[in-house]
Amino acid sequence: MRVRPVSVENLVEELADSLAAREPGGFLRVAIDGPPGAEPGRLADALVDPLRLRGRPAVRVDTADFLRPASLRLEFGRENPDSFYAGWFDEAGLAREVLDRAGPGGDGHILTRLWNAGTDRSARDSYHALAPGTIILVSGPLLLGGGLAFDFTVHLELSPAALRRRTPPDQQWTLPAYLRYADEVGPAGFADVVLRVDDAKRPAMVEQRW
Secondary structure, X not given: OOEEEOOHHHHHHHHXXXXXXXOOOOOEEEEEEOOHHHOHHHHXXXXXXXXXXXXXXXXXXXXXXXXXXXXXXXXXXXOOHHHHHHHOEOHHHHHHHHHOOOOOOOXXXXXXXXXXXXXXXXXXXXXXXXXXXXXXXXXXXOOOOOOOOOOEEEEEEOOHHHHHHHOOXXXXXXXXXXXXXXXXXXXXXXXXXXXXXXXXXXXXXXXXXX
């Protein structure tokens, strides 16, 4: 295994090239997995225009819009790392309304938002018809290892020290969940692409992955 430093710009171009070459004419379901401190949403956003330039429409989905109702998330307190790990995100809703619909036998109509955390109500979003060749970029934490049907996975890895440093004070209570994820799931061991992002401006790619 070799770790290769890469500029942010080159990283985005390399990923866009790899994704655009997959499933031409079909849908591609991509996970950009990482804690907030690793900024998975930022990487997913940066891929949208390069993919379109390569002839692949891209649609963004963030797991922050697929939360479970507050009554379920907060049943054991507002800062319970076990609840965050196992019961915060509506994985069934993400599968039902996005991944399955964009998968084999799906109708190609997805919801990009299911839940409005601010109002704690349904987002009441309309279904979006996917154009042929669309790449669905799903960003968020704790995405891998739970059986969600992704076609390609990217894991953003932080060392424990960097994870603590880059996690805002009001989210420090989530740290045990991310350490448990790394230990029990081990996403760095099976993701298609693993990026080490202790320094956001100087990412490094773990080679022999794709």
